[in-house]
Amino acid sequence: MVGAENVLVDDPARLARATGLSYLDLVRRRSPAADFPVPDAVVLPADPDEVQAVLEICVQYDVGVVPFGGGTSVVGGVAALRGEKTSVIALDLVRLDALVSVDAESRIAVLQAGVRGPEAERLLAGHGLTLGHVPQSFERATIGGFAATRSAGQASSGYGRFEDMVTGVRLATPRGPWRLGVAPASAAGPDLRQLAIGSEGTLGVITEVALRVRPAPAVRRYEGYALPGWAAGAEAVRDLAQHHALADVTRLSDGDETEVSLALDAGLKTAALRRYLAARGVRRPCFLIVGWEGTAHDVALRRRETARRLKASGAVRVGKALGESWRHGRFAGPRQRDTLLDMGICVETLETAAYWSDVDELRDDVRAALTAALGPAIIMCHISHAYETGASLYFTVLTARDEADPVGQWQRAKAAACEAIAGLGTISHHHAVGVDHAPYLSAEIGSLGVEVLRAAKSAVDPTGILNPGKLV
Numbered sequence: 001m002v003g004a005e006n007v008l009v010d011d012p013a014r015l016a017r018a019t020g021l022s023y024l025d026l027v028r029r030r031s032p033a034a035d036f037p038v039p040d041a042v043v044l045p046a047d048p049d050e051v052q053a054v055l056e057i058c059v060q061y062d063v064g065v066v067p068f069g070g071g072t073s074v075v076g077g078v079a080a081l082r083g084e085k086t087s088v089i090a091l092d093l094v095r096l097d098a099l100v101s102v103d104a105e106s107r108i109a110v111l112q113a114g115v116r117g118p119e120a121e122r123l124l125a126g127h128g129l130t131l132g133h134v135p136q137s138f139e140r141a142t143i144g145g146f147a148a149t150r151s152a153g154q155a156s157s158g159y160g161r162f163e164d165m166v167t168g169v170r171l172a173t174p175r176g177p178w179r180l181g182v183a184p185a186s187a188a189g190p191d192l193r194q195l196a197i198g199s200e201g202t203l204g205v206i207t208e209v210a211l212r213v214r215p216a217p218a219v220r221r222y223e224g225y226a227l228p229g230w231a232a233g234a235e236a237v238r239d240l241a242q243h244h245a246l247a248d249v250t251r252l253s254d255g256d257e258t259e260v261s262l263a264l265d266a267g268l269k270t271a272a273l274r275r276y277l278a279a280r281g282v283r284r285p286c287f288l289i290v291g292w293e294g295t296a297h298d299v300a301l302r303r304r305e306t307a308r309r310l311k312a313s314g315a316v317r318v319g320k321a322l323g324e325s326w327r328h329g330r331f332a333g334p335r336q337r338d339t340l341l342d343m344g345i346c347v348e349t350l351e352t353a354a355y356w357s358d359v360d361e362l363r364d365d366v367r368a369a370l371t372a373a374l375g376p377a378i379i380m381c382h383i384s385h386a387y388e389t390g391a392s393l394y395f396t397v398l399t400a401r402d403e404a405d406p407v408g409q410w411q412r413a414k415a416a417a418c419e420a421i422a423g424l425g426t427i428s429h430h431h432a433v434g435v436d437h438a439p440y441l442s443a444e445i446g447s448l449g450v451e452v453l454r455a456a457k458s459a460v461d462p463t464g465i466l467n468p469g470k471l472v
């Protein structure tokens with residue numbers, strides 16, 4: 001049905017689809033014990049009909065199916081868990097790589113699930129359009145993966161989170177095809193698109209996504225500011241968010257993250273910059289990156305208002321070099337992980353979001369929990385997604401790796417952070433639930449919420465073949 005050449009059973013192909021890209025995935029892959037499950041086969045369908053046909057065969061033979069997009073999950077979302085099944089396949093969507101249609105009048109484009117971030121932008125640019133979804137995993141992650149995980153891109157303040165962009169979704173399910181989304185807004189009961197988005201491959205395989213698109217920006221302007229400390233920085237971002245003055249990219253680093261940027265960014269004249277900031281009363285700076293995209297007129301107008309409000313909040317303008325340096329290095333951070341691992345360092349990230357009234361307490365609690373679990377560690381934090389009501393918090397942690405038990409070391413630290421988060425913030429602002437956050441889901445949505453998700457799953461996937469062991 002998909003052709004023998006599109007069913008792979010060789011070890012390299014199966015191993016390549018066995019894990020995502022979390023620190024634990026990387027550590028396990030490096031370990032000689034290689035202690036992680038591997039799919040029995042990799043199947044590469046070419047289109048939605050082939051995806052549907054593969055699911056029907058998997059129902060018939062009771063085979064588990066792990067949808068695989070870019071494989072950038074950092075929560076165990078693509079782990080080849082079997083659940084109660086004796087066999088499991090990785091269903092790689094990479095061949096679903098087409099721009100299906102463009103409705104320029106409605107500004108909607110339909111993309112197949114396997115299209116990666118850069119290719120989506122390339123295909124849309126041919127029509128003078130952009131999606132504007134640029135997460136840090138942009139280069140590898142796919143349209144289907146973004147939808148399945150409720151992804152948030154770095155320009156979410158301007159373009160919205162991925163779920164804000166989705167106008168419709170097409171799924172293949174064990175019960176048959178399912179299409180959702182016929183109008184820009186609807187009061188026809190609960191919005192079932194929102195059930196599909198974030199379903200992490202447990203309710204169906206997303207084969208196509210209809211997306212709100214925008215004219216490709218004529219101008220991109222990125223610049224940097226410095227705030228005198230975290231509290232002042234968070235207050236400035238809250239002020240922007242609550243006065244509709246956020247730039248498309250709005251990213252506030254805490255003091256520790258700023259110090260690391262200052263130490264590592266060769267493009268910045270650090271000593272001169274420190275003197276300049278100190279002269280303006282900013283001794284321990286927190287950098288704020290702001291970036292606008294759009295027409296020259298729109299960018300100028302919005303930039304003026306953001307700048308006016310930032311000045312009133314005590315921000316000192318650092319200039320274009322800082323903004324551009326961040327923009328050019330925006331995908332580089334994760335590439336350094338292998339080097340750090342080689343040096344015996346444990347390096348991982350985690351994220352959450354909370355209402356403004358809880359943001360500071362949550363940041364303190366997570367830092368304290370990580371410090372108690374890890375001992376000496378560098379713990380950096382930034383806000384990269386801001387809303388009128390609150391903000392995300394993203395932590396980057398570096399510490400000496402416990403060579404005797406590197407997996408246990410991080411699992412204990414992550415559990416401590418999750419315990420600190422539960423009740424105050426969300427267990428995931430954009431990394432999704434997967435395996436790692438599943439134990440904390442009921443604290444957020446209640447045991448009844450988990451039951452509702454399980455009931456939805458048993459309606460569309462009665463024999464439980466889809467992504468065993470994830471989400472619920």
Ligand SMILES: Cc1cc2nc3c(=O)[nH]c(=O)nc-3n(C[C@H](O)[C@H](O)[C@H](O)COP(=O)(O)OP(=O)(O)OC[C@H]3O[C@@H](n4cnc5c(N)ncnc54)[C@H](O)[C@@H]3O)c2cc1C
Binds near residue numbers: 134149432
């Ligand atoms: C370095 C790095 C940086 C990251 N930065 C960000 C960021 O800035 N913002 C952000 O939101 N996330 C980020 N992530 C997390 C990750 O990239 C996102 O979760 C992304 O949306 C996953 O897309 P993917 O195509 O790689 O999906 P995969 O990793 O392949 O899959 C993720 C989950 O979705 C399911 N799935 C995938 N495709 C489909 C489909 N077509 N139908 C149904 N289910 C499917 C999988 O089964 C799995 O459960 C980052 C990850 C890394 C490694």
